[in-house]
Amino acid sequence: MRKVINYSALLVLFALLFSCKEDELIVPYGEGDPTIELKQSPKTALFGDSLQFTVNVADQSIDLSTLKVELLFSEENVSEIKIRTKENGEYSGKLFVPFKKNIPNGTAILRYTLENVQRVKEVHEEQITLSRPDFPYLTLVAGTTKYRMERVATNQYELTQELPMKVSGYIEAPKVGNLGNIIQFGYENNAVVQGINTPIPFSNTSAGVYTIAFNTLTYEASPFLIGYSINGESMKMVNENQYAVDLNVTQGQELEIEGIEGFNAWWLDKDFIREEGGKYYVNAMTGKYRFTADFDKEYMKIEPMSGNDLAHLNADGTGAIWIIGEGIGKPSVAANEVGWDTGKAISLAPMGNKKYQVTVVAGQTIKTDNINFKFFHQKNWGGEFKHTDITTNSDVVFVGDGSNGRDSGNLGLSAGKTLEAGATYVFVVDLSEGNNKAKLTVTKL
Missing domain, CATH: 2.60.40.2550 (Immunoglobulin-like)
Incomplete structure (x- = not known):
């Protein structure tokens, strides 16, 4: 019976094959002739x-x-x-x-x-x-101003004229030939790259006649001369609007801040720097700090360091304490509230004897009617002061315990209380009795 079934199946298959039209060809998988x-x-x-x-x-x-x-x-x-x-x-x-x-x-x-x-x-x-195309010229596009960069050698282009101290713009090469395309050069990760138009932050030590240069083969560009320094140490560019330098300083030391025009009008973080008679002095304890000049917000951000890294709180109570949360921000809470962005975390100034402070002005650097921030061991998530680690006797500020309107360790304003607009308040965290026995005092000056 089995043989009969098999023969029948073969007959059906042959019938199907030969019933196809003569001009149709059945080809097994994997064949063809492209x-x-x-x-x-x-x-x-x-x-x-x-x-x-x-x-x-x-x-x-x-x-x-x-x-x-x-x-x-x-x-x-x-x-x-x-x-x-x-x-x-x-x-x-x-x-x-x-x-x-x-x-x-x-x-x-x-x-x-x-x-x-x-x-x-x-x-x-x-x-x-x-x-490589031999561009007849390049164009430096700085906002609404366009500068022509002339070809001075193979792949080399220069612009020489009266220029401001900082010229921020991208470079554009014209189409060359019938099939060419416009090529743009911008700035990313502290280097000139092709294919973007993020401004390149050219800078000179001063305004005047100088040369901006660019090589279309090597992408070498100049100048990036920083005329900003503190105590003779040049600040390095972090991005177009920020320049930084790491310094070892002593409490009470004079700071010679050079090259920043109009610095006397900048917002001053008095926890770290005090001004006397037009001169600036270190107010925080002796140590290493990162000074970052923020030209966009016009203030000098200062953060404590340990070696080459930002400091964190050590087990013995030394190091740093950081603020993350809502209702506070420097140089103003309106323009730069910390919120829950760890990159904006504010460092309290280490004052010595395991005491750390932050000074705020109600309505300016801290909200008058609502705060919700807490103290952390580092400028990131991780170690933090919960309600079991920190207490306060303040009648204006309370420490949340998770059931009183704030999460554990978060600070809030007591019911019916507000901060007086324009008044200065000093928050001090004292760790002299241990990191889990922190005491917070809030003093109105």
């Missing part, structure tokens, strides 16, 4: 070009799937495009040639890969000569 005929494939191009290509593709026995065109630098795929090939015929497209740093003139490979629905492929490769 072909590529290049109609237009560039032999030369410039970095930054859009390569135009045209090909004829076909497979007489199997439906086509895709055409992939790749540009290879030293066997590395740096650009590609995929085209859906629904039927035999002619297809065209454009492939961008990346403009990259430190890539010299040379050859690359254009690889055409045609694939049918059975995943059978036909690959064709063409060699292409690439060279």
